Amino acid sequence: MQISLYRFDPDTDESPRTDSLELDLPEGRDLMVLDVLELLKAEDPSIAYRRSCREGVCGSDGINMNGRNGLACITPVSEAAPRGKLTLRPLPGLPVVRDLVVDMSQFYRQYEKIKPWLVNDTAPPARERLQSPEDREKLNGLYECILCACCSTACPSFWWNPDKFVGPAGLLQAYRFLADSRDTATAERLAALEDPFSVFRCRGIMNCVSVCPKGLNPTRAIGKIRSMLLSQGI
Amino acid sequence: MVTNVASFGRSGLADFVLQRVSAVIVGLYALCLVGFFVTTPRMDHAVLAGFFESLPMRAFTTLAVVSLAAHAWIGMWTVGTDYVRRHYFGAGHTVYLGIYLVVCIGLIFVYLLWPLSVVWGLP
Numbered sequence: 001m002q003i004s005l006y007r008f009d010p011d012t013d014e015s016p017r018t019d020s021l022e023l024d025l026p027e028g029r030d031l032m033v034l035d036v037l038e039l040l041k042a043e044d045p046s047i048a049y050r051r052s053c054r055e056g057v058c059g060s061d062g063i064n065m066n067g068r069n070g071l072a073c074i075t076p077v078s079e080a081a082p083r084g085k086l087t088l089r090p091l092p093g094l095p096v097v098r099d100l101v102v103d104m105s106q107f108y109r110q111y112e113k114i115k116p117w118l119v120n121d122t123a124p125p126a127r128e129r130l131q132s133p134e135d136r137e138k139l140n141g142l143y144e145c146i147l148c149a150c151c152s153t154a155c156p157s158f159w160w161n162p163d164k165f166v167g168p169a170g171l172l173q174a175y176r177f178l179a180d181s182r183d184t185a186t187a188e189r190l191a192a193l194e195d196p197f198s199v200f201r202c203r204g205i206m207n208c209v210s211v212c213p214k215g216l217n218p219t220r221a222i223g224k225i226r227s228m229l230l231s232q233g234i
Numbered sequence: 235m236v237t238n239v240a241s242f243g244r245s246g247l248a249d250f251v252l253q254r255v256s257a258v259i260v261g262l263y264a265l266c267l268v269g270f271f272v273t274t275p276r277m278d279h280a281v282l283a284g285f286f287e288s289l290p291m292r293a294f295t296t297l298a299v300v301s302l303a304a305h306a307w308i309g310m311w312t313v314g315t316d317y318v319r320r321h322y323f324g325a326g327h328t329v330y331l332g333i334y335l336v337v338c339i340g341l342i343f344v345y346l347l348w349p350l351s352v353v354w355g356l357p
Contacts, residue, residue: 160316193246200246201312226250233247 004087034072049100059148064089069150069211091153110166114174119185135181142176151208157201164197168208168218175221256301263298295353303346310338
């Protein structure tokens with residue numbers, strides 16, 4: 001199989017390069033892209049990428065495969081490279097630390113902005129804050145996000161304003177807490193998102209929905225935040 | 235909350251609503267014009283002048299032109315703050331953004347006054 005691999009080490013390289021590699025894949029098996037990376041690394045230990053759980057739970061191995069963001073561990077080679085040539089690049093829009101490893105600081109700063117924790121100023125009950133099954137149901141499709149950054153780094157609005165636009169991952173989590181019946185900081189959370197950038201820079205391109213490896217829908221969550229802001233504003 | 239000197243303290247929600255309301259007004263105005271052109275069998279200067287000189291049409295045209303100006307300003311501001319940034323223009327990007335916005339304001343101002351002066355017969 002032909003593989004184009006992005007290589008860049010800021011300590012030694014002046015600019016990034018693309019290595020063209022050939023790899024013999026075992027016949028009769030559809031490997032995952034992470035398996036291909038492991039095989040490449042066995043031949044060249046200097047290749048750098050992140051990985052951990054290798055089953056789509058930790059979100060470490062988000063990379064760009066043939067122009068599409070996704071998790072290398074759950075993306076079959078046949079799906080990533082149906083024409084037989086695999087191009088592997090780091091997630092776009094974030095500074096490269098080395099090869100396929102990106103600096104996620106900006107992504108986490110945006111995540112931190114939305115205060116991703118439950119705020120409740122009322123006295124805690126003896127055991128726990130209960131939710132009705134209907135209220136719990138509202139969190140489905142939101143809490144499953146693993147913060148792999150595939151969505152935010154596929155979003156042109158995030159590329160353009162990574163310091164101001166929260167991005168689809170952060171906004172999905174923002175709505176996760178806005179929708180939580182146990183959270184009492186709804187007004188403060190909405191006030192923090194009302195500026196022209198944090199939420200309203202979303203242009204509804206929907207790349208986030210297209211690439212989310214967990215099948216989540218950040219665009220719908222952003223629409224719900226806008227509706228809440230509108231209801232509060234009127 | 236993100237603050238930006240170029241946003242002039244505006245609210246994202248207000249921009250969002252204004253863009254949609256102005257789009258509906260401009261859309262209705264376009265439909266009105268298309269309806270007029272389709273249903274008028276003979277078109278000449280007198281017919282056009284009669285249509286646009288009526289008070290309701292003057293008011294509607296004024297509303298449409300003001301809506302278009304507001305819509306254009308929000309759109310152009312958004313495009314400017316997307317593309318005129320440090321990554322492309324370096325440390326002086328705010329100066330370039332300021333020049334871009336001043337040019338946009340000037341153009342929008344001209345495109346606002348010109349049709350209004352025609353519709354209301356101003357010198």
